[in-house]
Amino acid sequence: MEGFGVHTSMWTMNWDRAGAERTIPAAAEYNMDFIEIALLNAPAVDAPHTKALLKKHNLRAVCSLGLPQKNWASVNPEGASAHLIQAMDVAAAMGAEALSGVTYGGIGERTGVPPTETEYDNIARALCAAAKHAKKLGIAFGIEPVNRYENHLVNTGWQAKWLIEKVGADNIFIHLDTYHMNIEEKGAGNGILDARDYLRYIHLSESDRGTPGEGTCDWDEIFATLAAIGFKGGLAMESFINMMPELAYGLAVWRPVAESFEEVMGNGLPFLRNKAKQYRLI
Amino acid sequence: MEGFGVHTSMWTMNWDRAGAERTIPAAAEYNMDFIEIALLNAPAVDAPHTKALLKKHNLRAVCSLGLPQKNWASVNPEGASAHLIQAMDVAAAMGAEALSGVTYGGIGERTGVPPTETEYDNIARALCAAAKHAKKLGIAFGIEPVNRYENHLVNTGWQAKWLIEKVGADNIFIHLDTYHMNIEEKGAGNGILDARDYLRYIHLSESDRGTPGEGTCDWDEIFATLAAIGFKGGLAMESFINMMPELAYGLAVWRPVAESFEEVMGNGLPFLRNKAKQYRLI
């Protein structure tokens, strides 16, 4: 994972053949190095079809997901690892470089109380099995801390590092997201500092998930700290202007967070690219 | 409402006689102009006792609440207005200047879909009745936009303004909160700009609800914009280091957000006061 990419939610949240055919050439037009594909329903994906399109357009890919409730790792570690393994197989068949996201639980998973040791033990078990499978497949495997409302288990870079060290696998990476960091970290730079040993991927998402550069994220601090730690991983723009109703609940998107697709791609994307260049990350 | 105050959650979330006796002298020691009291169970409050203590310590008070699920205004406007009216009576009996907070719904209220016209119509009905009662009592009545996860109904300064104008009452004010603005507004200043005609109260709460000055809120932009609109209302520091488990769910507080009470009061409070002085707000 390296270079500058974009989450495919800008074009579709439904990764069927039509979605892939619309998205991949469009992302290539914007000179992306890679795309992030949400694997919401891995078995339904036509992996060879995606693989061929990626190759044709010279794009790399990263896959991401959150676990469905029946397979939350905190309560059903076997269900979780089976789910992850299946998704990894599809990701590998697509030629994707990694599976990441809320791979340790659900988007919207909250018990109403702080996390328990049992929950973390279960999660560690699931992640351990999944990491082994990832190694066998030769793909990278990541975990993404999300904010306190989307999950009660892993909210910060520090917690992600702690969890990886608890699992003890040597091939799990941290995937940060500036939107969540803006809520959870004591200065966005601190999340990067805490995660630095394992950090290989970052979502560049504005504070309201709208147009990058038009919110409250401190992009200078973010990019300066990334540059200072020698970050070489993937920079993925994410904006949620195209959300399916069934995803909106966990993500709590109730209104348009940007004026239009054009605003995000026409203003937000150049903003991020210029800022990344200013700090010599791309 | 004016001057610099603090939410009493710093000392207690249980406003009984013991809580009041511990909190009011403590807040006075910090030279607060006012305190904000959470009216979670208005009927249980000994209002004359609080009134006497406030007077003795020369403190003013503002009350706040969120509605319990059975009285959410979106579905039960009569229950909501009765609940608000009862709370106002208690607030007035305490000598408080205002009732504010998530007075239009629940903390944690989400239907899973965007707000509907019916929900807003119901809310407007409840707020209209409550505003009339506030006028009779001579106290101010406010609504506080909260972030997308805590409520799907009023997330921004613009929505709060729109709702007040829909109700048509001339005595509802907007109560902003920098923590929520950091997530929802396109630049913290924009929330203040949108709310300016009705803005009379603001929670100064850091991006993680921890120690002010040690998060991602852009305090310079916040205070400069407040100064520029000629803000004369109440500035209330809020930090959640003392949360009861039953409140933690809606607020999603799973870990300590500050090292200690001393850190918040010893570092965060001077930070906010200095910043407010720098922009000549106090």
Place this chain on the structure above:
Amino acid sequence: MEGFGVHTSMWTMNWDRAGAERTIPAAAEYNMDFIEIALLNAPAVDAPHTKALLKKHNLRAVCSLGLPQKNWASVNPEGASAHLIQAMDVAAAMGAEALSGVTYGGIGERTGVPPTETEYDNIARALCAAAKHAKKLGIAFGIEPVNRYENHLVNTGWQAKWLIEKVGADNIFIHLDTYHMNIEEKGAGNGILDARDYLRYIHLSESDRGTPGEGTCDWDEIFATLAAIGFKGGLAMESFINMMPELAYGLAVWRPVAESFEEVMGNGLPFLRNKAKQYRLI
């Protein structure tokens, strides 16, 4: 003065016929509302020629200058007012709306000691005479605070306001510059707050006078505060990538402050326009 403009130093610092012919159509191509023309040698300008070009390209203009040493107002108020009056006559003949800049002294004027009462008295005399002439001509007349190194006399918005009130003229406006504010003001917003009663023009110039958006200026605070005071004046981008050696001394430009003209116009200009739109100033 209103709308979004650009200092013509982007194209030329020599306002002869060739400079005007190169600059005016170029600025119009970028959809500017107005241009700022440096009147370094007013008598040499072919005013009707400029006027005709401005009209043809539907552009408005503002003129600016700093006084040459022999006419510094602090020591030679008559020389200063004569110089200003001559420049105003040329500006008016061009159809310009205003004469502004360091109209009270020199760029690089420093005595080595703090300003004296005599210096300010002399300046007030010169400005008073110039303001009267401006009124007669029907053009606006401004003063621009600059940083401590460029002048020891007027460094802040507060000092500019004080000076205008000392002069007592009712038609002098303040012209701020974000580059100087970044050095002199206690938070960029405070300069705007101090100047607000007289503020009609602002240079949008980055902290190193390079590409806007790629320095240390706090553009969110600047635009939020401008929006909050209801600023309706001219927003003029300024970048010094094309400086003549004889100007470089006062401005202390020793190295290229941006990669290229294209970087400033291609990245910096959209950055400023998007930010101004975000805060609804244009």
Place this chain on the structure above:
Amino acid sequence: MEGFGVHTSMWTMNWDRAGAERTIPAAAEYNMDFIEIALLNAPAVDAPHTKALLKKHNLRAVCSLGLPQKNWASVNPEGASAHLIQAMDVAAAMGAEALSGVTYGGIGERTGVPPTETEYDNIARALCAAAKHAKKLGIAFGIEPVNRYENHLVNTGWQAKWLIEKVGADNIFIHLDTYHMNIEEKGAGNGILDARDYLRYIHLSESDRGTPGEGTCDWDEIFATLAAIGFKGGLAMESFINMMPELAYGLAVWRPVAESFEEVMGNGLPFLRNKAKQYRLI
């Protein structure tokens, strides 16, 4: 050099016995790890007296200077190296750890044109000789980039690195200053990134040289980047509220930049210490 210190200009700019006796115990009261002493007139310093006082109060020291015009390295490299060597001898006799500052030229040195190769060749010669002497004495030797107005030779971290590599000495360090970085660097973090290989000392000075925390410096970016590069050097607060007239010219201080000594030490110092702790630098 390590820990948190303060420039002695807070107490005196005249390092005689009285100045030392007033300053050293006062700095120790504020729990400083070290002080920075301006060696404006090295031969006049009673070094053993300072050494004894430092020992008694358990304080370390760093010395700094700018060269007088007759000894500017760009034109008189021998004069410069003799001047530096004499100052280093005094610094070593005091028990100071380093000599730093504008050791390559004058504060206020400007030719009016960009630097020439001859100037840099001369400077390199002077620094080379001085660095050798520093090695013999066992003290560190630093160069501090200053802004374009104070010197035309070394304005940025990048230029300082280039100059050190031109000299070829292995014991010259870079000494940054946030005040100058705020004017010269493309984001304060970039100055730190450029200087990182040689960075051992940094002045924490606000954008107007007043009270830290009440200006336009982006302290979060600064501290996050320092933390990210693993900075272990000295952090020295600097504020100019006590400037002698003969220094004011080069520094261009024409008005009080803070309300009082108490404001700087009572508000600014805790601000910087809290921010340094937030990013785990102290």
